Amino acid sequence: xxxxxVYWTPRVLSIAFIAFLALLSLDIFDLGLGxxxxxxxxxxxxxxxxxxxxxxxxxxxIAYLVLLAFISSRSGFxxxxxxxxxxxxxxxxxxxxxxxxGWRRKTAAEK
Numbered sequence: 734x735x736x737x738x739v740y741w742t743p744r745v746l747s748i749a750f751i752a753f754l755a756l757l758s759l760d761i762f763d764l765g766l767g768x769x770x771x772x773x774x775x776x777x778x779x780x781x782x783x784x785x786x787x788x789x790x791x792x793x794x795i796a797y798l799v800l801l802a803f804i805s806s807r808s809g810f811x812x813x814x815x816x817x818x819x820x821x822x823x824x825x826x827x828x829x830x831x832x833x834x835g836w837r838r839k840t841a842a843e844k
Contacts, residue, residue, distance in 0.1 A: 747789050754782040787833050794826045 758778030761771055801818050805811065 744789075744793065747785070749786050751782050751789065754785070755779055757801065758782075784836065787836070791830075791833075794823075 758775055760772035763779060766774060798818060
């Protein structure tokens with residue numbers, strides 16, 4: 734029970750924190766900026782949440798691979814482990830990498 738609590742608590746808290754940061758951006762609707770002004774305001778307000786989401790996804794992918802390597806070293810290699818690693822952590826790495834690439838390109842374009 735304690736292991737599950739230690740495993741899931743930081744994940745749930747990070748998702749809740751990211752949702753809280755995104756929730757704070759909803760005050761932009763009170764300003765009456767029109768569609769494009771509101772869309773830009775939401776984007777600017779949610780940059781910290783987007784960065785935290787990307788980092789969380791990458792860290793979760795790394796943690797999953799480490800856990801999978803530990804399990805396979807104790808029980809022996811199985812092709813199912815490799816397939817699940819490619820599907821689950823591969824998707825997490827791809828999503829995180831796309832967020833980071835988009836952020837870096839936007840930052841480079843602004844310079």
